[in-house]
Amino acid sequence: MAVTRRTLLAGLAAAAVLPRAVEAAPLAKVKANGMLRVAIYQDNAPWSWDEGGQIKGIDADLGRALAAALGVKADLAIFPAGESVEDDLRNAVWRGGLLGFQAADVMLHVPFDPAFAAAQDQVAIVAPYARERFGLACATGKGLECEGIPVSFKGHKLAVEVATIPDYYLMGQFGGALAKDVAHYPNGVSAVSALVKGDADAAMATTAQLEYGLKGQASGFARRKGPLPMMTSPGWDVGMAVKESSRTLGDALEEIVGQMQKDGRLAALCQPYGVNWQAPLAG
Numbered sequence: 158m159a160v161t162r163r164t165l166l167a168g169l170a171a172a173a174v175l176p177r178a179v180e181a182a183p184l185a186k187v188k189a190n191g192m193l194r195v196a197i198y199q200d201n202a203p204w205s206w207d208e209g210g211q212i213k214g215i216d217a218d219l220g221r222a223l224a225a226a227l228g229v230k231a232d233l234a235i236f237p238a239g240e241s242v243e244d245d246l247r248n249a250v251w252r253g254g255l256l257g258f259q260a261a262d263v264m265l266h267v268p269f270d271p272a273f274a275a276a277q278d279q280v281a282i283v284a285p286y287a288r289e290r291f292g293l294a295c296a297t298g299k300g301l302e303c304e305g306i307p308v309s310f311k312g313h314k315l316a317v318e319v320a321t322i323p324d325y326y327l328m329g330q331f332g333g334a335l336a337k338d339v340a341h342y343p344n345g346v347s348a349v350s351a352l353v354k355g356d357a358d359a360a361m362a363t364t365a366q367l368e369y370g371l372k373g374q375a376s377g378f379a380r381r382k383g384p385l386p387m388m389t390s391p392g393w394d395v396g397m398a399v400k401e402s403s404r405t406l407g408d409a410l411e412e413i414v415g416q417m418q419k420d421g422r423l424a425a426l427c428q429p430y431g432v433n434w435q436a437p438l439a440g
Contacts, residue, residue: 194259201214221233250279262403280399292380293381314340
């Protein structure tokens with residue numbers, strides 16, 4: 158069964174440990190070409206998106222930083238998510254897309270999970286650089302207690318991205334009591350936008366999406382501090398993927414990311430987007 162990208166956002170937390178390949182890798186080729194081609198997801202704010210032909214987001218800035226650290230230029234290649242993460246890895250990293258998308262040297266925002274990584278024989282998943290988890294934000298003054306038991310949200314409009322863990326959680330848990338109150342949006346940021354506009358009383362999304370969507374909102378909204386009952390996802394690490402034959406490139410990127418974590422550059426990349434960087438559990 159194919160693993161969808163959204164399904165993988167269900168609580169990935171452990172580090173992937175993979176053997177080092179003996180085969181030579183194209184780090185030297187990347188430097189010789191003077192270019193690092195970086196694949197990043199389309200419509201994945203605040204991590205990456207296209208705005209009027211300009212590629213923006215944390216992952217976009219990270220891609221540029223990685224290229225600069227290697228002494229080359231960045232070629233940011235934005236692509237839409239496929240039916241599964243395996244499809245994305247095939248199209249973006251090791252083969253290329255059927256519609257002419259040229260395979261990249263590295264793909265960002267890949268779930269960093271040992272079981273998933275072990276099942277991939279064409280790519281190496283390396284360099285965890287952030288951690289994500291789900292959260293809840295609520296409008297104040299609408300009679301919804303954000304720290305309350307979720308069944309008490311009944312009768313309030315709850316915004317979520319369609320076909321995601323928050324969607325399944327609110328629709329299916331608690332005996333389906335909240336199913337009629339769930340409003341679906343194309344992505345997490347648009348769900349948070351509905352909250353800000355007053356079209357929803359609460360929004361459930363990743364913490365990065367909540368922080369980005371609520372950036373600049375000094376009052377009128379509250380973030381849930383306590384855990385959500387029966388939420389099985391404690392969070393997951395995100396890393397990057399290179400071709401299996403590109404291990405020396407992967408090693409170089411891991412070294413760069415490690416240094417960026419130590420000197421605060423990873424956290425600094427997130428600040429302009431209102432996102433508080435969370436360190437990955439995988440070292």
